Amino acid sequence: MRGMWDRETVAALLIAAHLPIAIFWAWFGDAQGAIRLLTAFLVIAIWHLVFMLIRAQPPSLAAITTALAIAILAPEDLGALRLALGVSFGVVMGELVFGGWGRNVVHPASVALSFLGFGFPAFAWPVFDDPVAWAAIAAGTIGIALGVMPPALILGAAIVAAGGAAAGLLATADLYAAGLVLILLVADPVTSPGTTLGRWLGGGLFAALVILFANGWTGAAPVQAGIAAALLTSLAAPLLDEAAIALWVAKRRRRHGRT
């Protein structure tokens, strides 16, 4: 007797949730995008194979979501070599050395994209067509409905971002980039906070960082700001969880006199 919610099922459902973004991005994109996706996937697959053979670490379907996030968000016209370098760094140092998907603390795509951004600042970051950005809403809805994306995180980010947009702090391009980054990187169930309160706070923190970077970081492209916010949010996740648990324990202590 076995249930279905093992790691690979969740990875497959995450791919399913990302499909709307992938389809619209492929439809409105050019051949360069497809080449980036294939290159990123090939490099990740090779590293998964290496870690399977050397460290007996089972490979994961999550490689596809990582490749998709990198292909969509990476700077344009990098060339295969630079892209492969960035992807290798992100996937190995961000995920595989920790023991594979599920044991990592930061999203490998966040690491890879930050590396590419800092390493090769001369290349332009992508801008997105309206349908691609709007597809993020569909993707988030599917992810929440399937139970593989944390609703509190997405809602927390949406509320703070709506507040920021209403106050005139976020341009449309910022919103588009932040929405895509939110679904592709931040809403990853592994590296986002694990408690409900932590997720509300994490979502809010991501949106607040996006607002901060959009207004205070001169010269940063919207996608670059979003990726930096995503990386910082996943680094803050353990702290937010710890705070949420401390609060939960204190509440129970007050109610029951013990935990």
Add this chain to the structure above:
Amino acid sequence: MVFHASGTGLMPDIPSPAEMPGIDEVVTEEAAVQTPAGSELRVTALVREGDFVPRGKPVACLRHQPDICFVAPISGRVARIALDPGSKLSRIVLFREGDARAEHDIRQADTPSGMRRLMQTAGLWPWLRRRPFGGMPRHDERPAAIMVMAADTRPLASDPRRALEGREDDLARGMAALATLTDGPVFLLQSKGLDLVENARDQTRIRKVICGARHPQGAAGIRLHQLCPAGLDTPVWDIHAEDTAALGTLLRTGILPMARLVRIAGPALREARSVRTHFGADLRQLTHRLVAPGPHSVISGSALDGHTAQWLAPRHRQVTVLPRDTGPVQRHWLRAALTRSATGTPAIPTAALSRAFGDTLPVMPFIRALGAGDDETAMKLGVLSLLEEDVALADYILSADGALKAQLRGMLDRIQREFAA
């Protein structure tokens, strides 16, 4: 973390053929006395092989707490006493013979200590279970609360309401008797519907808790974690409502009824049934006209938390018959590398996983603490209220093959050793 109660949980879909109407009374030709799961207890046998024992007469008692007895579930002759090294009881097998039954003196039950003694000598004590750590309580332990389980949400479980039909008075009497054993509340966990205990004498102490139909809502540990968490100095007991009603009958008549409603179900059956039988019943006899042809395994308990067994385990009220997979095992190195690595694949937080714990605790920190052996964090998150059966659903949905159960048991054993010293 929000305690939203009603809708949470899951319903694992385990197929089973339609159930035949009616309830048969079955006393099996053989029966075995066993100690409760999770406890290896040193016992003194009070009978010898070949002796005749009436139903309800003690056949063994604990070596260091001789007032706690194990009684014969059927009237019969002792066939075999199997003790493991160190006088640990493995089982005492009885062959059915006659229909004699032992009576108990109920006058002693007027005082709380007399009530305790009566429960212990009549063989009702092993039907209690304590948390933390599981097993039956010590003979002089005073719990912080008692939970009476009149609901069972495990897949294919029998409905306790059916077992309690017409025994509401005995249940109320049994609950009042349980209330003398504790200073805290006595919870009655029941499904939605008519109240099982209508006019409880002590309204403030006896509290009704409603539970829905999805699984961990009827799991004792999950509910106790919400209502009254168990701690090292505050043990909490749980007992099934049918056993509580049996206590009520014992107090009324002096005879402890052994019959309990057991549901036999599972995908490897031709037809499912409910029978009224006794603990230690021979599962082969219970199932042998019901199973479909082909290899199968008979499980005492539910598909989630049961174990293959020949005898119905103490406290179990369902028998699940599963098909046994005997196909040729195909081993390919690539397949093995993809699926069977030294360290299992980690759990990924999903909505299903938090529902498997009824949304009552921060699941991912708890599972990580279990996996890392972080006793302190796990105790803060409530591991002392939980037993294997409470994490069985999470094990099932993660298809982790009992990894969580093993981690939980290891952690509980470690905490018990540390704090006993």
